[in-house]
Amino acid sequence: MTTTRVAVPRKGRPLEAVLERLAGRTGTTDLADDIISTLRYEKAVTKGNQDAVADVYHRISDYSSLDAPYKPEYTLLRDDRDGMPRRIVFDSVTVPTEHGDVQLVGREEPFRALRTHEFALGFDSADLVLEEVVQLRDEPLTAIHEINDRIDPLDTDVRVVTGLGDTVYHTLLATPEVMDTQDGPLDRDFVTNYEGELCISPRYERLVEAVLGTSALDGVSFTYPTEGGEEEADIAATGLGVYLTVTGSTARDHGLELGEQLFPSETVLLENAHERTETTERVASLFEEPEETALQSI
Structure with missing residues (x-):
């Protein structure tokens, strides 16, 4: 054979x-x-x-x-x-x-x-496929x-x-102060109604655009973690971000609330x-x- x-x-x-x-x-x-x-x-x-x-x-x-x-x-x-x-x-x-x-x-x-x-x-x-070849649309990409x-x-x-x-998730994270600016859960609709900075890893820029949908990012500007620093700490300093989570314990240690699981990293x-x-x-x-x-x- x-x-x-x-x-x-x-x-x-x-x-x-x-x-x-x-x-x-x-x-x-x-x-x-x-x-x-x-x-x-x-x-x-x-x-x-x-x-x-x-x-x-x-x-x-x-x-x-x-x-x-x-x-x-x-x-x-x-x-x-x-x-x-x-x-x-x-x-x-x-x-x-x-x-x-x-x-x-x-x-x-x-x-x-x-x-x-x-x-x-x-x-x-799946992250690499999203980063390299998927088309960016107004509608979010939600599943494999x-x-x-x-x-x-x-x-x-x-x-x-x-x-x-073998799934971990790209998850929305926010400080309680940012959460208090809107009623309702921390999800894609929250980002749609949000104006300000969103902290992400630079290698996931297209991925985040794909899974949130481009229309949700009007009025949003990306910031990036400092080199060598903890990404959760930089998200906490920014107020809102997207990061890979399993249990979310480290995010909580930095005072962050866990929101919607946007997309599986699989x-x-x-x-x-x-x-x-x-x-x-x-x-x-x-x-x-x-x-x-x-x-x-x-």
Whole structure:
């Protein structure tokens, strides 16, 4: 049987979500756990929260088994932290499945690798899709299944197939003082009636415009967190902002009220429709929950 290559992130929550979903469908839980624990350890080493027992070259040699099938491989990248330390990240692993071998291949930008037709299938954050290709409209974008309707077919052949459910949310946050300027909940309507500054991460500017809707931003100007500072603190200083939250505990520590969850930040399965084959369709089904219905591909 053939090997199907699937582009995945090299590290972080999206890669873990892919490994866990595939492990659940193929019984390769030990393999997924090994990769996840290795990368978490290496992240801790890079951040200075863990002491390494060997240098980086010995560690990567221990992790990678190039002569053994179905074993993970790793590679070295320069981290953008002070001093630009070398960081061990995921390179690839081949997993046997009922639809043939599936090779997960690490890429810095999986979505862009699909856009250039290097892969038929891949995973990336829904955030990146919103930042790069969705059309901005007056109406807000509120759910993952709406993304494909906002992609211009002339812009890219890539479409969202399904999400993996590893969800945190882009959430509206405000100080009580700003909340008191209007009656009603802290939601999109609140922003529509608001005039003033809205603090966001600069990398999420198009995303925020998409999920709030451009008409809601009349009279609103974006400000950005100070470099190296806590984003919740900068939002508290501004009075209103959008930030990723899980429990919201840090936001509350800064005196912020949690408002509407605007959009899920979720890992999504992507397909380049131009590269679709019967095999890639079968492989894509491995990443869907049994009860899921995949999104309509265009």
